[in-house]
Amino acid sequence: MTQYKTQKFPYTRIATIDVCNIGKRKNHIPALIELDVTKIREKIRAFNKENSDKISFTGMMISLISKAVKKFETSSSFIKGKSRLIIFEDVNVSIIVEKEINGEKVPIPLVIEKAHEKNAAAISMEINKAKNKQLNDEEIVLQKKASRLEKLYYKFPGFVRRYVWRYLLKHPALVYNKMGNVAFTSIGMMGKVNGWFIPISIHPVCFGASSVMKKPLVIDNKIEIREILNLTVLLDHDVIDGADMARLISYLAKNIENG
Numbered sequence: 001m002t003q004y005k006t007q008k009f010p011y012t013r014i015a016t017i018d019v020c021n022i023g024k025r026k027n028h029i030p031a032l033i034e035l036d037v038t039k040i041r042e043k044i045r046a047f048n049k050e051n052s053d054k055i056s057f058t059g060m061m062i063s064l065i066s067k068a069v070k071k072f073e074t075s076s077s078f079i080k081g082k083s084r085l086i087i088f089e090d091v092n093v094s095i096i097v098e099k100e101i102n103g104e105k106v107p108i109p110l111v112i113e114k115a116h117e118k119n120a121a122a123i124s125m126e127i128n129k130a131k132n133k134q135l136n137d138e139e140i141v142l143q144k145k146a147s148r149l150e151k152l153y154y155k156f157p158g159f160v161r162r163y164v165w166r167y168l169l170k171h172p173a174l175v176y177n178k179m180g181n182v183a184f185t186s187i188g189m190m191g192k193v194n195g196w197f198i199p200i201s202i203h204p205v206c207f208g209a210s211s212v213m214k215k216p217l218v219i220d221n222k223i224e225i226r227e228i229l230n231l232t233v234l235l236d237h238d239v240i241d242g243a244d245m246a247r248l249i250s251y252l253a254k255n256i257e258n259g
Contacts, residue, residue, distance in 0.1 A: 010106065011154050014154055014161070015153075015154075015161075016107075018158070018161045018162055018164075018165055019165065019200070019201070019202055020200045021162055021165075022162060022165045022166065022169070022202055023200040023201050023202045024200060026201075026202065026236055026238070027236060027237045027238050028201070028206070028234040028235065028236055028237070029234070029235050029236075029237050029242075029245065030198050030232055030233070030234050031232070031233040031234075031235065031245070031249055032196045032198075032230070032231075032232055033230075033231050033232075033233065033249060033253060034228050034229070034230060034231075035228065035229045035231055035253055035256050035257055036217060036226050036227070036228060036257045037057075037212060037227050037228070037229045037256060037257070038226045038227040039257065039258065039259035040060060040256060040257075040259035041057065041212070041227055042259070043259050044056075044057060044060060044120075051121075053121050053124075053125060054121075054124060055120045055121050055124050056120075056124040056127065056128075057212075058095075058124070058127065058184075058186060058209075059120045059121070059123040059124030059125075059127060060120040060124075061184070061207075061209060061256070062093050062095070062112060062115055062120075062123050062184055063115065063118065063119055063120040063123050064252065064255050064256055065093070065115075065182070065184060065207055065252065066091040066093055066112075066115035066116040066118075066182065067116050067255075068248060068251050068252040068255065069091050069116070069182055069205060069248070070091050070116040071248075071251065072240075072244060072247065072248040072251070073087050074087065074239060074240050074244060075204065075205045075235060075236075075239070075240045075244065075245075075248050076088070076091060076181040076182050076203075076204050076205050077181075077204060077239045077240075078169075078172035078175065078176070078181070078204060078239070079236075079238050079239055080170075080172055085239055086172040086173070088172075088176050088181055090113065090114045090116070090117075091114070091115050091116040091180075091181065091182055092111050092112065092113045092114070092115065092176065092180030092181055092182065093111070093112045093115040093180055093182045093183070093184055094109055094110070094111050094112075094179050094180040094182065094183045094184070094203065095109070095110050095112065095127070095183075095184050095185065096108070096109060096110070096185060097109075097110045097127065097130045097131050098131075099131065099133075108130075109179070110126075110127070110130045111178075111179065111180045112126055112127075112180075113180075115182075165202065169202060175202070179202075179203070180203070181203060181204060181205075182203060182204075182205050182206070182207075183199070183201045183203040183205070183206040183207070184206070184207045184209070185199050185206070185207070185208050185209070186208070186209040186210075187208075187209075187210060187211075192211045192213070193210050193211045193230075194210075194211065194213050194230075195210060195230060196208075196210055196230045196231075196232050197210060197232065198232055198234070199232065199234065201234055203234075204235075204236040204239055204240075205233070205234065205235055205236065206233075206234040207231065207232070207233055207234075208231070208232040208233075208234070209229060209230075209231055209232075210229070210230040210231070210232075211229075211230070212227050212228065212229050213227075213228055213230075214226070214227055214228070215228045229256075233248075233249055233252075235248070
């Protein structure tokens with residue numbers, strides 16, 4: 001007899017499945033880039049040695065990303081109908097915080113509001129606070145206590161749930177208020193991955209960070225061992241053209257590599 005075991009499917013995964021189904025319909029252009037983060041990581045380590053309020057690499061990345069997106073604000077806009085772009089004043093970044101609920105590790109979304117106005121230390125502190133906050137299984141999705149309607153969402157059949165997401169995307173203010181206008185996800189925090197991964201997102205712009213690996217790089221005609229980050233950038237081609245995509249990526253890469 002074939003041996004196997006079963007386990008309860010976590011209901012929090014249902015929203016992830018629905019987001020993936022809807023996200024595949026967006027016209028995202030993925031850019032796979034390598035960034036030399038040696039200098040910026042050295043600065044983070046030096047800062048953390050002298051300060052009690054620590055800076056995380058994720059906090060620094062979100063700070064720099066949000067400021068770059070603010071400069072190229074069209075990249076985080078939503079399309080409304082066939083003739084308008086909705087560009088929100090603030091850059092609100094959606095990330096995933098892994099928490100333990102009832103003995104199980106569960107990914108909980110967190111929205112960092114006005115991220116472009118915050119420095120790396122403030123963002124790092126906000127992430128740590130969210131990680132350490134005690135939650136129960138009634139507190140699901142979207143950072144705040146689930147409303148009665150959000151709890152009901154998980155009981156809907158799939159086609160109804162997907163309709164809900166399509167409805168939300170036709171009303172940018174609803175999506176923005178719940179999930180922000182930028183997504184950042186990192187698998188590098190979970191383990192070493194020598195390569196890129198391409199996330200799926202309903203956001204107009206999404207950043208996927210892999211691991212930081214040591215690699216040889218030519219610096220001033222000399223080969224040096226540097227710390228390299230593999231970063232994927234998803235940009236919605238419906239709201240931003242290729243030239244501005246390149247300018248955003250170039251601006252962001254320069255700021256990150258200069259530390």
